[in-house]
Amino acid sequence: MSTLILGGGVTGLAAAWHLQRRGESVEVWEAGASVGGWMKTLPWEGGHFESGPQGVLWRKGTAVDRLFGAIDLSFKAPGNGARWVGKGGRLIPVPASPPALMFSALMPLGAKLRMMAEPFIPVRGAEPEEGLSAFIARRLGKGVATELLPAMVAGVLAAPAEILSVDAIPKLRQWEATGSLVNGIRKGGVSHMVVPEGGMGQLPIRLAAKLANVRTGLRAERIEALPDRRWRVSGGGEVREAERVIMALPAFEAAALLGSVAPQSAQALAAIPYTSVDLWHSRHAPLPALKDSFGFLIHPPEGHGYLGSLVPSWMDPQCAPAGVMQLRSFIGGAFGKPAELESWEGVYARLKHWVPSLGAASAMRHERAERAIPRPELGHRARVKAALEGLPAGVDWLSNARFGPGVRDILEGLEEWVG
Numbered sequence: 001m002s003t004l005i006l007g008g009g010v011t012g013l014a015a016a017w018h019l020q021r022r023g024e025s026v027e028v029w030e031a032g033a034s035v036g037g038w039m040k041t042l043p044w045e046g047g048h049f050e051s052g053p054q055g056v057l058w059r060k061g062t063a064v065d066r067l068f069g070a071i072d073l074s075f076k077a078p079g080n081g082a083r084w085v086g087k088g089g090r091l092i093p094v095p096a097s098p099p100a101l102m103f104s105a106l107m108p109l110g111a112k113l114r115m116m117a118e119p120f121i122p123v124r125g126a127e128p129e130e131g132l133s134a135f136i137a138r139r140l141g142k143g144v145a146t147e148l149l150p151a152m153v154a155g156v157l158a159a160p161a162e163i164l165s166v167d168a169i170p171k172l173r174q175w176e177a178t179g180s181l182v183n184g185i186r187k188g189g190v191s192h193m194v195v196p197e198g199g200m201g202q203l204p205i206r207l208a209a210k211l212a213n214v215r216t217g218l219r220a221e222r223i224e225a226l227p228d229r230r231w232r233v234s235g236g237g238e239v240r241e242a243e244r245v246i247m248a249l250p251a252f253e254a255a256a257l258l259g260s261v262a263p264q265s266a267q268a269l270a271a272i273p274y275t276s277v278d279l280w281h282s283r284h285a286p287l288p289a290l291k292d293s294f295g296f297l298i299h300p301p302e303g304h305g306y307l308g309s310l311v312p313s314w315m316d317p318q319c320a321p322a323g324v325m326q327l328r329s330f331i332g333g334a335f336g337k338p339a340e341l342e343s344w345e346g347v348y349a350r351l352k353h354w355v356p357s358l359g360a361a362s363a364m365r366h367e368r369a370e371r372a373i374p375r376p377e378l379g380h381r382a383r384v385k386a387a388l389e390g391l392p393a394g395v396d397w398l399s400n401a402r403f404g405p406g407v408r409d410i411l412e413g414l415e416e417w418v419g
């Protein structure tokens with residue numbers, strides 16, 4: 001079977017890698033000048049910064065582990081860094097283990113006691129689709145849904161938990177299906193954040209190097225059906241015919257290509273919203289308080305558009321020159337952003353509010369991630385179902401909006417997809 005994959009982000013490249021391994025003939029078209037999509041490690045004086053993912057959740061024996069092993073990608077596992085949630089005007093440590101949460105100031109005692117009842121809450125059927133906050137309130141109690149969930153979700157999807165579907169984090173339903181979240185986590189095992197040597201961008205680079213036919217700077221502009229169950233794709237002055245076309249693209253890009261070929265799918269995909277987010281990378285003198293720290297997330301009602309900061313120099317020490325602490329702060333998303341967060345001065349003032357001992361930045365840079373993160377709002381399941389059901393034979397759509405937001409979700413989804 002000949003397959004043309006549109007999109008050379010991690011989804012398209014990993015899909016191509018699976019198919020090529022099965023002996024299929026695969027070509028990848030990537031619109032950008034280089035592969036990786038959001039997964040790019042960009043140079044910054046004396047180090048680098050990530051344009052998208054900071055790390056990937058890894059555990060031995062999982063899809064991520066199998067792929068890393070097969071392409072010989074070495075990585076660093078920094079361990080369990082300290083994490084905080086900014087609430088009540090201060091950073092409160094997030095306990096490393098659920099029992100320790102009983103002693104934490106993150107939630108009132110009643111909420112903690114209710115949380116402990118989770119293993120005894122009956123499993124609910126998958127239908128109808130539940131909201132993310134409603135799901136967490138049902139299983140872990142209202143306290144967790146209102147006091148802890150919003151910051152966690154803002155840190156992954158940059159959106160308010162109340163508007164999202166439980167499908168925004170597919171692992172939750174998978175865990176519940178085993179009897180309870182506690183049981184699901186216990187059975188599945190705990191994953192750890194890891195970073196490939198040289199940064200996340202090494203993953204797509206390594207994948208592309210294993211593939212026979214990857215074209216960059218080639219944007220697909222049109223897909224047409226041919227009478228003999230083949231497909232013709234054109235763009236950038238090139239034309240290709242293939243038995244199968246796989247769109248490894250954000251939903252809105254796939255929708256634009258499908259207009260005349262599969263209008264129902266195009267409409268469903270166009271209805272999946274995406275969130276933009278502002279990222280500020282900054283370098284500072286190291287702080288003992290943030291040593292061995294993953295970073296902190298702010299309870300959204302108190303963040304006013306400032307979602308939190310990670311400490312990349314802890315996860316990936318090569319990203320910053322020796323003796324320098326590198327931060328990455330997330331601004332805006334679906335929460336919107338006040339005018340003062342347009343400038344570094346405004347962002348720094350917010351950082352200082354939560355970490356008063358933080359010194360001035362020796363260097364900083366701003367990146368705008370436009371329509372970067374899918375926003376699986378309630379109704380997402382029906383949109384994805386309509387999109388997939390409306391696709392003609394020989395055309396498919398693979399995306400984090402289908403499999404889940406993280407790289408781990410994508411790689412697990414692809415293993416299942418490829419069979």
Ligand SMILES: Cc1cc2nc3c(=O)[nH]c(=O)nc-3n(C[C@H](O)[C@H](O)[C@H](O)COP(=O)(O)OP(=O)(O)OC[C@H]3O[C@@H](n4cnc5c(N)ncnc54)[C@H](O)[C@@H]3O)c2cc1C
Binds near residue numbers: 039054055400404407
């Ligand atoms: C700021 C940010 C932080 C993140 N942090 C994490 C994290 O820490 N951990 C984690 O696991 N995940 C994280 N993620 C999520 C993760 O990065 C994404 O899920 C993943 O990179 C998506 O990959 P993709 O290939 O599906 O899409 P993309 O990366 O969007 O790739 C799609 C590709 O298709 C190309 N393209 C578009 N249109 C066309 C066309 N018509 N023809 C050809 N090519 C086309 C684009 O140029 C692009 O390269 C983060 C994402 C962002 C944005």
